Amino acid sequence: xxxxxxxxxxxxxxxxxxxxxxxxxxxxxxxxxxxxxxxxxxxxxxxxxxxxxxxxxxxxxxxxxxxxxxxxxxxxxxxxxxxxxxxxxxxxxxxxxxxxxxxxxxxxxxxxxxxxxxxxxxxxxxxxxxxxxxxxxxxxxxxxxxxxxxxxxxxxxxxxxxxxxxxxxxxxxxxxxxxxxxxxxxxxxxxxxxxxxxxxxxxxxxxxxxxxxxxxxxxxxxxxxxxxxxxxxxxxxxxxxxxxxxxxxxxxxxx
Numbered sequence: 001x002x003x004x005x006x007x008x009x010x011x012x013x014x015x016x017x018x019x020x021x022x023x024x025x026x027x028x029x030x031x032x033x034x035x036x037x038x039x040x041x042x043x044x045x046x047x048x049x050x051x052x053x054x055x056x057x058x059x060x061x062x063x064x065x066x067x068x069x070x071x072x073x074x075x076x077x078x079x080x081x082x083x084x085x086x087x088x089x090x091x092x093x094x095x096x097x098x099x100x101x102x103x104x105x106x107x108x109x110x111x112x113x114x115x116x117x118x119x120x121x122x123x124x125x126x127x128x129x130x131x132x133x134x135x136x137x138x139x140x141x142x143x144x145x146x147x148x149x150x151x152x153x154x155x156x157x158x159x160x161x162x163x164x165x166x167x168x169x170x171x172x173x174x175x176x177x178x179x180x181x182x183x184x185x186x187x188x189x190x191x192x193x194x195x196x197x198x199x200x201x202x203x204x205x206x207x208x209x210x211x212x213x214x215x216x217x218x219x220x221x222x223x224x225x226x227x228x229x230x231x232x233x234x235x236x237x238x239x240x241x242x243x244x245x246x247x248x249x250x251x252x253x254x255x
Contacts, residue, residue, distance in 0.1 A: 036218040044218040045225070053207075054222070058230055061196065061203040064120070065188045065234075068127025072184060075128070076136035077177075084143050084169065085161060097136065105129040106194045113198075123195045123203075130191030131184035138180025142173025178242050185238060189231045204230075 018038055024030065025037040032040070048054040079097075083090055105126045112122045146169045154164045196205025204227055211219030 033215065033217060036221065041218050041221050041225075044216075045222045048219070048222060054226060057202065057204045057207045057223075058226065061192055061205070062230065062234070064123050064192050064196075064203065065127060065185075068124045068192070069131050069185060069188045071124065072128045072131040072135060072188075073181065076132050076139055076180070080136055080139040080143055081165070083140060084165060097133070100129070101133040101137075105191055106198075109195060109198050118200065123192060123200060126195040127188050127191050131188045134187060135177075135180040135184040138176045138183070139173065142176030142180075143169055145176070146172045182235065182238060185235060186231065189227065189234075193227060 021035075022038050025032070025035060029035075036044075045054075079093070108129065109122070109126065112125055116122045116125070150168050150172065151164065154168045159167065192203070193205040193208070196203035197209045200206045204223055208220050208223035211217075211223065
C-alpha cells in the first residue's frame with residue numbers, strides 16, 4: 001500500500017512534465033531543432049534500441065563507473081582504517097585530502113590528458129577523485145562515531161585493536177559506509193559523463209557530445225534520459241543489495 005501511495009504521485013508528476021513538453025512543442029513555442037517533440041525523441045530512442053548503439057554506450061560507461069567506484073571504495077576504506085589504527089598519522093595527510101576535496105575533478109582533465117592521454121586511465125582517475133571524498137568522509141564518520149561505551153566494553157574484555165575494529169567499530173559504521181557508497185555512486189555517474197565528453201570516443205557522454213555536434217537534439221535528450229534511468233536503477237540495485245545484506249541496520253535514508 002505504501003509503495004502504491006508513493007508511485008501514484010510520481011506517475012502524476014512524470015505525466016505532467018511530458019504533457020507540458022508535448023503542448024509546448026505543439027504550440028511551436030520553440031523550434032523543433034531546439035526542443036524536439038516527445039514523439040520524435042521516443043522514435044529516436046526505439047531506433048537506437050533496435051540498432052543496439054545505446055546498449056554499447058551504457059555498458060562502456062557502466063564498466064568505467066564500476067571500476068572507478070570500486071577503486072575509490074578500497075582507497076577510502078583503507079585510508080579511513082589507517083586513521084583509526086594510527087591516529088597520530090592524521091595530520092600528515094588530512095590537510096591534503098581536504099585540499100583536493102575542494103578541487104573539481106573535471107578541472108584536472110587537461111592535466112590528466114597530458115599525463116595519461118585519452119585512454120581509460122584518465123576516466124578512471126576522474127571517477128576515483130569524484131567518488132572518493134564523499135565515501136571517505138562517511139567512512140571516517142562511521143569509524144570515529146562509534147559508541148564509547150562499546151569501546152570500553154571491548155577494552156574490558158582485552159580485545160586487541162584489530163579485534164575491536166572488526167567486532168565493534170566496523171559493524172557500528174556500516175550505515176555510514178553505505179550512505180557514503182550511495183552518495184559516491186551518484187558522483188561517479190556525474191563524473192564519467194563529463195569525462196567522456198572531453199576525453200573519450202565511446203560512452204554515454206561522448207554520445208551526447210557527438211549528437212550535439214551533429215545537431216541531433218533528439219539524441220541528446222535520449223542520452224540524458226538514459227543516464228538518469230541507468231543511474232536510478234544502479235542506485236536502487238545498490239539499495240536492494242544492501243537491504244539484503246544488512247537488513248534493517250541501514251534503512252535510514254534508503255527509500
